[in-house]
Structures are given as C-alpha cells and as structure tokens.
Amino acid sequence: MGRGESSPLPSFEVNNLTLAYSSEYTVLKDLNLSINGSGIVHITAPNGYGKSTLIEAASGYLHPIYGKILINGVDASSPETRKYRRICRATPALHPNLSLVDHLVLSSQLTGVSKDEAIQRAIRFGLNIWFGKRTDALSTGTRKKLWYIMCTTGKFNVAFLDEPFNGVDKESVELMSEEICRWSSRSLIFISSHVIPQSLHIDMTLDLTKY
Ligand SMILES: Nc1ncnc2c1ncn2[C@@H]1O[C@H](COP(=O)(O)OP(=O)(O)OP(=O)(O)O)[C@@H](O)[C@H]1O
Numbered sequence: 001m002g003r004g005e006s007s008p009l010p011s012f013e014v015n016n017l018t019l020a021y022s023s024e025y026t027v028l029k030d031l032n033l034s035i036n037g038s039g040i041v042h043i044t045a046p047n048g049y050g051k052s053t054l055i056e057a058a059s060g061y062l063h064p065i066y067g068k069i070l071i072n073g074v075d076a077s078s079p080e081t082r083k084y085r086r087i088c089r090a091t092p093a094l095h096p097n098l099s100l101v102d103h104l105v106l107s108s109q110l111t112g113v114s115k116d117e118a119i120q121r122a123i124r125f126g127l128n129i130w131f132g133k134r135t136d137a138l139s140t141g142t143r144k145k146l147w148y149i150m151c152t153t154g155k156f157n158v159a160f161l162d163e164p165f166n167g168v169d170k171e172s173v174e175l176m177s178e179e180i181c182r183w184s185s186r187s188l189i190f191i192s193s194h195v196i197p198q199s200l201h202i203d204m205t206l207d208l209t210k211y
Helices: 051-058 079-083 100-111 115-124 140-151 170-183
Strands: 011-022 025-036 039-044 066-071 085-088 158-162 188-192 204-207
Touching: 011 051, 011 188, 025 051, 025 066, 025 204, 039 051, 051 066, 051 085, 051 158, 051 188, 079 085, 085 140, 100 115, 100 140, 115 140, 140 170, 170 188
Parallel strands: 039 188, 039 204, 085 158, 158 188
Antiparallel strands: 011 025, 011 066
C-alpha cells in the first residue's frame, strides 16, 4: 500500500477482533489486520460471512465482543474518528419527506463543508433533475447515488463503501470509479462488493476467509 502522499498516514488496524450481534452466534472471530497508507482494499468473502459486520464495527456503532479496531490509530468508537472516516452502508438511509437537495445540504452541514461540492458532484451524476423530489419518490439507483455522495462529502482519509455499485447505472459506476481512484492517492478506501468495475485498480484484496 502507499501511493501518493498524505499526512498523517491513513491506517486500519484490527487486533484479536471478535464481532457478534448476540451471544448465540459469533460472526468474526479473532481477526488480526494492519493496513497502512493509501490505496484501495477490496473486502471479499461469501454472503453472510461478515463483510458488512466488519464495516459496522469500523463505523464505531458495533462494539467488539473482544479486541480492538483502530482507524488512524484511534478507537473506531471515538467521536474523533468521524472527522476523517466515512462509512457508506449498503442500504441508503434517507428521510422520505425531505428532498434530494435537502439531503445534500444536510450532509454538507454535518461535515462542515460548503454545499457546493456535494451539489456539483450530484450534477455530474445527473441527479439535478430530481433535486426537488422527495426521496420516497426516487428510483433505487438514484437513491443509491445520492447516498454515496452524502456519505463521501467533505474531507476524509479512510472510507468504507459497502456494495456501492449495486443498482447503479454503468456511466455512474464509471464516475464513482474515477472518484474512488482519485481519493485513493491520499486515502485508504475499503470496498465490499461482489463485483468490481474493470476500471478500478485494486491495491489489496482482503479475503476475510483467510484471516
Ligand atoms: N443487525 C444484525 N443483527 C443480527 N445479525 C446480523 C445483523 N446483521 C448481520 N447479521 C448476521 O451476521 C452475519 C454476517 O452478516 P453480514 O451482513 O456482515 O455478511 P456479509 O459478508 O456482508 O454478507 P453479504 O455478502 O450477503 O452482504 C450473518 O449471519 C447475518 O445474518
């Protein structure tokens, strides 16, 4: 890993990590990983193996049963990590009564940046024709693109994208690949996806079955 310069270096470290949602079933057991520097990491494993669960732990919401998960050396559950970590979950969580543009403004405010960046990106993705629409009236792919833009607004140097390309049209997948590739020169980008676009250069494959 390690293309381009970034300071401090992005990193993801997992020590003796055990994750579960209940005491009956352990999803991931005693996982150890250390990834330092920028680049694109493809998280792979069969359905139900725990890719999204790992991302949930990286978001800081799912607390480990045992072990540690660190983003840039800081515990994933620490509010400090929010400044430089982004999580894009597989299923968009949008407010049905707010418009598409309201969501862009909200995500910009939450990350403390001008709304112009998110709006310009949304225009590139062809979302401007839906700006005034309530999100409950948007198509699946449109919701997915809005969610991706919202979740990657502002400055960050570690991002986890869970199935970002599912349901998204080819042209938009290419735009996403371009953006991800650009970010990866200074950021560590994790992608959990069963299909990776051909244009996306993967620096490392993280096969959870091998850890
Ligand atoms: N919120 C939850 N509560 C309880 N169990 C859950 C929850 N989310 C996931 N699981 C369980 O945890 C296990 C791992 O699921 P996870 O979604 O992490 O797998 P995945 O590798 O991302 O799968 P896929 O490739 O299908 O997206 C599965 O057995 C799943 O049923």
